[in-house]
Amino acid sequence: MKHHVYGVILAGGSGTRFWPLSRERFPKQLLRIIGEGTLLQQTFERLIQDIPPRHMTIVTNDVQADSIKLQLNEWKDDLVDNIILEPGGRNTAPAIALTALQLVHRDPEAVMVVVPADHVVKAEKKFMKAVKFATKLAVQGHLVTFGIHPSRPETGYGYIQPNKRKRVETQGSFVGYSVARFVEKPNLPTAQRYYRSGNFFWNSGIFVWKAAAILEELALQQPKLAKILKALGKHVGTPEFPEALRKAYAKMPSLSIDHAVMEHSSRSVVVPVDFGWSDVGSWGSLEEVAPLDKSGNVRNGNILDIGSQNSVLFGDRRLVATIGLDNMVVIDTPDATLVCPKDRAQDVKAIVNLLKKQKAPEHLEHRRVQRPWGAYTVLEEGNGYKVKRIEVIPGKRLSLQLHHQRSEHWVVITGTARVTRGEEVYDLQAGMSTGIPKESPHRLENPGQSLLEIIEIQNGPYLGEDDIVRLKDDFGRLKPV
Amino acid sequence: MKHHVYGVILAGGSGTRFWPLSRERFPKQLLRIIGEGTLLQQTFERLIQDIPPRHMTIVTNDVQADSIKLQLNEWKDDLVDNIILEPGGRNTAPAIALTALQLVHRDPEAVMVVVPADHVVKAEKKFMKAVKFATKLAVQGHLVTFGIHPSRPETGYGYIQPNKRKRVETQGSFVGYSVARFVEKPNLPTAQRYYRSGNFFWNSGIFVWKAAAILEELALQQPKLAKILKALGKHVGTPEFPEALRKAYAKMPSLSIDHAVMEHSSRSVVVPVDFGWSDVGSWGSLEEVAPLDKSGNVRNGNILDIGSQNSVLFGDRRLVATIGLDNMVVIDTPDATLVCPKDRAQDVKAIVNLLKKQKAPEHLEHRRVQRPWGAYTVLEEGNGYKVKRIEVIPGKRLSLQLHHQRSEHWVVITGTARVTRGEEVYDLQAGMSTGIPKESPHRLENPGQSLLEIIEIQNGPYLGEDDIVRLKDDFGRLKPV
Numbered sequence: 001m002k003h004h005v006y007g008v009i010l011a012g013g014s015g016t017r018f019w020p021l022s023r024e025r026f027p028k029q030l031l032r033i034i035g036e037g038t039l040l041q042q043t044f045e046r047l048i049q050d051i052p053p054r055h056m057t058i059v060t061n062d063v064q065a066d067s068i069k070l071q072l073n074e075w076k077d078d079l080v081d082n083i084i085l086e087p088g089g090r091n092t093a094p095a096i097a098l099t100a101l102q103l104v105h106r107d108p109e110a111v112m113v114v115v116p117a118d119h120v121v122k123a124e125k126k127f128m129k130a131v132k133f134a135t136k137l138a139v140q141g142h143l144v145t146f147g148i149h150p151s152r153p154e155t156g157y158g159y160i161q162p163n164k165r166k167r168v169e170t171q172g173s174f175v176g177y178s179v180a181r182f183v184e185k186p187n188l189p190t191a192q193r194y195y196r197s198g199n200f201f202w203n204s205g206i207f208v209w210k211a212a213a214i215l216e217e218l219a220l221q222q223p224k225l226a227k228i229l230k231a232l233g234k235h236v237g238t239p240e241f242p243e244a245l246r247k248a249y250a251k252m253p254s255l256s257i258d259h260a261v262m263e264h265s266s267r268s269v270v271v272p273v274d275f276g277w278s279d280v281g282s283w284g285s286l287e288e289v290a291p292l293d294k295s296g297n298v299r300n301g302n303i304l305d306i307g308s309q310n311s312v313l314f315g316d317r318r319l320v321a322t323i324g325l326d327n328m329v330v331i332d333t334p335d336a337t338l339v340c341p342k343d344r345a346q347d348v349k350a351i352v353n354l355l356k357k358q359k360a361p362e363h364l365e366h367r368r369v370q371r372p373w374g375a376y377t378v379l380e381e382g383n384g385y386k387v388k389r390i391e392v393i394p395g396k397r398l399s400l401q402l403h404h405q406r407s408e409h410w411v412v413i414t415g416t417a418r419v420t421r422g423e424e425v426y427d428l429q430a431g432m433s434t435g436i437p438k439e440s441p442h443r444l445e446n447p448g449q450s451l452l453e454i455i456e457i458q459n460g461p462y463l464g465e466d467d468i469v470r471l472k473d474d475f476g477r478l479k480p481v
Numbered sequence: 482m483k484h485h486v487y488g489v490i491l492a493g494g495s496g497t498r499f500w501p502l503s504r505e506r507f508p509k510q511l512l513r514i515i516g517e518g519t520l521l522q523q524t525f526e527r528l529i530q531d532i533p534p535r536h537m538t539i540v541t542n543d544v545q546a547d548s549i550k551l552q553l554n555e556w557k558d559d560l561v562d563n564i565i566l567e568p569g570g571r572n573t574a575p576a577i578a579l580t581a582l583q584l585v586h587r588d589p590e591a592v593m594v595v596v597p598a599d600h601v602v603k604a605e606k607k608f609m610k611a612v613k614f615a616t617k618l619a620v621q622g623h624l625v626t627f628g629i630h631p632s633r634p635e636t637g638y639g640y641i642q643p644n645k646r647k648r649v650e651t652q653g654s655f656v657g658y659s660v661a662r663f664v665e666k667p668n669l670p671t672a673q674r675y676y677r678s679g680n681f682f683w684n685s686g687i688f689v690w691k692a693a694a695i696l697e698e699l700a701l702q703q704p705k706l707a708k709i710l711k712a713l714g715k716h717v718g719t720p721e722f723p724e725a726l727r728k729a730y731a732k733m734p735s736l737s738i739d740h741a742v743m744e745h746s747s748r749s750v751v752v753p754v755d756f757g758w759s760d761v762g763s764w765g766s767l768e769e770v771a772p773l774d775k776s777g778n779v780r781n782g783n784i785l786d787i788g789s790q791n792s793v794l795f796g797d798r799r800l801v802a803t804i805g806l807d808n809m810v811v812i813d814t815p816d817a818t819l820v821c822p823k824d825r826a827q828d829v830k831a832i833v834n835l836l837k838k839q840k841a842p843e844h845l846e847h848r849r850v851q852r853p854w855g856a857y858t859v860l861e862e863g864n865g866y867k868v869k870r871i872e873v874i875p876g877k878r879l880s881l882q883l884h885h886q887r888s889e890h891w892v893v894i895t896g897t898a899r900v901t902r903g904e905e906v907y908d909l910q911a912g913m914s915t916g917i918p919k920e921s922p923h924r925l926e927n928p929g930q931s932l933l934e935i936i937e938i939q940n941g942p943y944l945g946e947d948d949i950v951r952l953k954d955d956f957g958r959l960k961p962v
Contacts (some may be wrong), residue, residue: 020800020802304832304835304836306828306831306832306835318816318817318818319501319816319817319818319836319841319843320817320818320820321501321817321818321819321820321821321829321832322819322820322821323819323820323821323822323825323828323829323831323832324821324822324825325820325821325822328820330818330820332818335799335800336799336800336801336802337799337800337801337802337811337813337818338802338803338804339801339803339804339806339809339811339820340802340803340804340805341804341805341806344804344805347787347804347805348802348804350787350804351785351787351802354785354787355785355800360800362800379860379861379868380860380870382894382895382934383895384894384895384911385895385911385936387860387868387870387936389861389868407912409890409892409914411890411938411940413863413865413866413938413940414863414864414865414866430865430866430940431888431940431941433890433914433916433938435914453863455866455868455936455938457892457894457914457936459892459894459911459912460912
């Protein structure tokens, strides 16, 4: 059976609840919040313990694709054609349907293990055992979801009630129950009742089923969506697919797979599990999964603390000094800092909305912005100038470009820079510099084996990223960013 | 009488309680905490409403002298020879004695108005009226101090009890009482008793007396100190004075003027006043003097807040987002952030001590470091490179210098740079650049009428400030900093 199992990582979420560490263009799954690697990397590595990397599919979007490819660079050869770009966000049902469509085309017997990219699973072995059990049920035609044993009366999750009289399968400690009902996020008294009853489980958002089965069930429960899918299905594997996908998505409803299928289907099965799952929904919930110091604090980065307890203190290289905090959240990033009580951490959403309204850059991007060729960090901006540190990955180069409104100076600080300026091409080493006059076509390339870093000083009346006229580009970006 | 009145500002305090806004080399008096100008500038401008600027003396030390001269640049012609540099910190008695010594030499009838540089006075006119009244008493030979009507049972100040039966002078609402006793910082029950009694006043640390009178009283109460002073007195106005001062200070005891004289002298008089005084002793006390928003917050800089109250939120250009804080202090600076409850604000001292032990730069200096020619800001440091923004005041120039271990690149971002490199001298405008090889003598000068700003990129294995070999300098700094 194992060779029909496919991993599907849903990595399109945007999420604002981890601001200022997350940004609109750099959401939670791309963050290194706990342990080694980012949540996306952890999710990927968890699955490939039993699923071959070339059986992995990532569903994401245009904005995050470059960052995701960078983070999964180690497996880039396995992932060719396996990164699906949604033309827009339509919740989980269309993303899952689209992936199922491609998988049945590739393998009619395909079993999909669908996981969000931004959740934490502490007990990896237990998780893979649960997946094996669920796969067995999936092959029988069931639509399997994992139910998490609640550890508190949480109002932030949906719940699943099993029909305890309908066991569809048992193996060791695992039992698959037919689902009695799905419940939306409850209010506190209801959540308390669920918690005490022992008969309700948190909806983990992790699913296992045959691709063919979920498509059949979609056809049954969501005829409108199924019709759009069917039309799209004809183009799978053809050059027309991207354009057909764009058109299909424009018509697609925004629906969760729970609403679309699971709540209505007689094939829904819940497997209660206990593999240390958390959706790490906010800064306040980090303490569930991150290691704590002896005073109950989550600590990261350059924190100097005297006597704080039960707080989340998350810094970077800058110094953050804290004294006597209790149940507080302090998050420091190069361009923005958040301070709030733990029980107000959900309200960071409101901060992000305010920033959006003010068109402040701090909601959108980090000071360090990733690009397919590397990254740049704005060190300082002032009247008529901007200073950037630019990192170029070995073998990569920026577009051949010119600027109408600014001149640039480049000083190499590490590695070798190959500079194209007009008709000239020359190499610079650390400590060497060059000037690029405005209107002059130029290109920066790293011909070496190690990272190239330069300091760029821009001078001019207008220094926006949209004064880039791209003449040639390795990454198909011939319009301004 | 007026032409015998002299202002003396004690500006040697170092203080750590306003960290991270204050630093060891940039203490409270140099900060813009409330209103227009720094506390030092406000103190100076308050006094010169009635005292001619050339009658003002600033007592400070080597570390702060440059910053103080910059802040009082407008009066630099009046202050020639009137900035006294103490060779070391010895509390207020030696600083006052030293100034008195120089003043009697200049004017035997001199009346000194001695004020700390880092206090706030909200009612300036009332203050100057009180000074006039005190001057009258000083001329009669009294040693006058101002007592502040307590507004709460504060345990952080010393108290003065007047002898209500001994009125030495009355005029309008002003009364001068002979002092019954000075009391050290009391415990809370005692402070509460003092507060209720209405017969105790806070010791403001502001004094008015004849220079000759305080010297006579010092001779009486502190014979050892007086002996050192007498020996030093012979050198006032001679070229040997600085060296004699250094030797005298090495022998000088560290003593407050209260302990040294006021507590023991029968000439001590207290004038109760109410001119909106505060010593702004900590971040927590800022609310007494700074304007509050409608939720009782002190706010400064780029703060985005939702629902905080009674908090001190002090930022700069970086974004600080706060949610639902209550009685908290959040202080953000380019290289360090402090977060603590208001009632723990005094403990910032412990943070500074920890930083000192760790030899962390954040206790000593700001990222922007002032120099007699302007200032520099380290934008980024990394392995083998450092990026600075350098500001040069019109007409000023850095030393002619060379570096053994680094090359430098300069890019002008605003103004005109006159560059000396080896034998060459040339001017650069905004957008132009030049490279300085290691071992090459060079100098940067601002020949223009407006501020010159350049970005400097240093490359080399060692980038410390002590790899500066100064060949010529306008500011007498021929050794490394």
